[in-house]
Amino acid sequence: MNRDDCTGDAAAYVLGALEPDEAERYRRHLDGCAACRDEVAGMRRVTDTLLVAVPQYRAPAGLRRRVMHTIHARPHRRSKPARLAITAAAVAASLAAAIIFAQRPAPAGPAAQVRTAGGHAELSVQHLAPPAPGRIYEVWLERPHAAPAPTAALFTVNRAGAADVAVPGDLRGVRMLLVTEEPAGGSRVPTGRPVIVAPTN
Numbered sequence: 001m002n003r004d005d006c007t008g009d010a011a012a013y014v015l016g017a018l019e020p021d022e023a024e025r026y027r028r029h030l031d032g033c034a035a036c037r038d039e040v041a042g043m044r045r046v047t048d049t050l051l052v053a054v055p056q057y058r059a060p061a062g063l064r065r066r067v068m069h070t071i072h073a074r075p076h077r078r079s080k081p082a083r084l085a086i087t088a089a090a091v092a093a094s095l096a097a098a099i100i101f102a103q104r105p106a107p108a109g110p111a112a113q114v115r116t117a118g119g120h121a122e123l124s125v126q127h128l129a130p131p132a133p134g135r136i137y138e139v140w141l142e143r144p145h146a147a148p149a150p151t152a153a154l155f156t157v158n159r160a161g162a163a164d165v166a167v168p169g170d171l172r173g174v175r176m177l178l179v180t181e182e183p184a185g186g187s188r189v190p191t192g193r194p195v196i197v198a199p200t201n
Contacts, residue, residue: 010039110161112198114177121167123153123177125196128161131181137195138186139167142176147189154186174200 006029012018013026030037110128114121123139131137139153149169157163167177179196180187 006036014043112196114198114200123165126162128157135181136184137179138182140178141174143173
């Protein structure tokens with residue numbers, strides 16, 4: 001087949017950006033065009049490598065829809081230069097999205113660890129967002145078959161979301177340490193769901 005008969009749609013085909021009838025015509029074209037088959041195979045190797053070479057994170061809702069809308073908004077009949085420009089834009093947008101979201105670290109949820117020694121306990125927390133203005137974090141002691149008991153341990157976190165908190169009180173029978181966000185000064189009973197639940201053993 002004469003190379004001039006090729007449409008330059010390899011990238012759009014691999015990315016699934018062709019209309020169904022265009023994709024079908026291109027599949028038939030591939031049956032008789034070794035050059036385009038090689039081009040499609042090469043592009044598939046690139047996209048397959050992107051999928052496994054970096055951690056995968058969910059892209060923001062609507063990103064793929066916006067990219068595909070831009071691609072499909074092209075005129076139905078295109079000159080070859082316009083087709084190539086659209087294909088290049090589709091590839092660039094897809095690669096940019098893959099790189100941006102692959103390099104973005106996955107958000108870490110709150111984590112905690114309880115250390116006990118000599119009847120004393122220390123709670124270490126990480127990845128905890130600062131409390132809202134006028135609020136504070138409060139530590140509670142949870143024993144089986146009993147309501148959480150308040151402590152005098154009120155704290156906030158540093159810019160990294162971390163804190164080391166000395167936990168006062170008798171820890172005998174305590175199964176869990178809970179942390180809730182409370183009004184400044186603390187509460188006698190929890191007013192919200194725990195943001196940290198840490199076993200004591």
